[in-house]
Amino acid sequence: SSELTQDPAVSVALGQTVRITCQGDSLRSYYASWYQQKPGQAPVLVIYGKNNRPSGIPDRFSGSSSGNTASLTITGAQAEDEADYYCNSRDSSGNHPDYVFGTGTKVTVL
Amino acid sequence: QLQLQESGPGLVKPSETLSLTCTVSGGSISSSSYYWGWIRQPPGKGLEWIGSIYYSGSTYYNPSLKSRVTISVDTSKNQFSLKLSSVTAADTAVYYCARHTVVVPAAMSWFDPWGQGTLVTVSS
Numbered sequence: 754s755s756e757l758t759q760d761p762a763v764s765v766a767l768g769q770t771v772r773i774t775c776q777g778d779s780l781r782s783y784y785a786s787w788y789q790q791k792p793g794q795a796p797v798l799v800i801y802g803k804n805n806r807p808s809g810i811p812d813r814f815s816g817s818s819s820g821n822t823a824s825l826t827i828t829g830a831q832a833e834d835e836a837d838y839y840c841n842s843r844d845s846s847g848n849h850p851d852y853v854f855g856t857g858t859k860v861t862v863l
Numbered sequence: 864q865l866q867l868q869e870s871g872p873g874l875v876k877p878s879e880t881l882s883l884t885c886t887v888s889g890g891s892i893s894s895s896s897y898y899w900g901w902i903r904q905p906p907g908k909g910l911e912w913i914g915s916i917y918y919s920g921s922t923y924y925n926p927s928l929k930s931r932v933t934i935s936v937d938t939s940k941n942q943f944s945l946k947l948s949s950v951t952a953a954d955t956a957v958y959y960c961a962r963h964t965v966v967v968p969a970a971m972s973w974f975d976p977w978g979q980g981t982l983v984t985v986s987s
Binding site for chain 2: 782796852
């Protein structure tokens, strides 16, 4: 299966904007979904499809995609946004559905 | 509100079979709109998709685990289950179950909601 690559860690000043990227060949064919995971907790879906937010997710979270790269943007980062973030997409390299998670990005809010 | 809860032994011996069950409440597992998936996370590491099942029993597995994985569904109990055979210490992880939405025409999919997860340790 193919891979989805993310930067291991990024930091953002409180109230500023941070973009988290996810790169992989499958993203040319399929949208990514994005998950937030805080320590000791299960992942939570924050973005799916072109740019859809589940109920309860603040509108400071947004998604975009171009070529082989999907991005999650947090506009006006808050202290509670400090977490690990993972992308996920269907793998386009095989005949049967296969789903791959990105390597994860740790976001630190300064 | 849909909720998922994993259950099963927290300790499994090497070479044995890991067995977990996910109980779905607040909705029917027989809904034609959804798959149901298993995901795991070794301590301190990232997420790995294990496989997904449709209520009809159709399954998709991670190719790297396919030879050892069996996912099944029991619609009468609103549950789906995971069996992973010949486990080693590398299978020690938190195992999550989640509803898996797949929208083929729109080329999108997502996992939501997730269960709280259950830690399975492989050790003698």
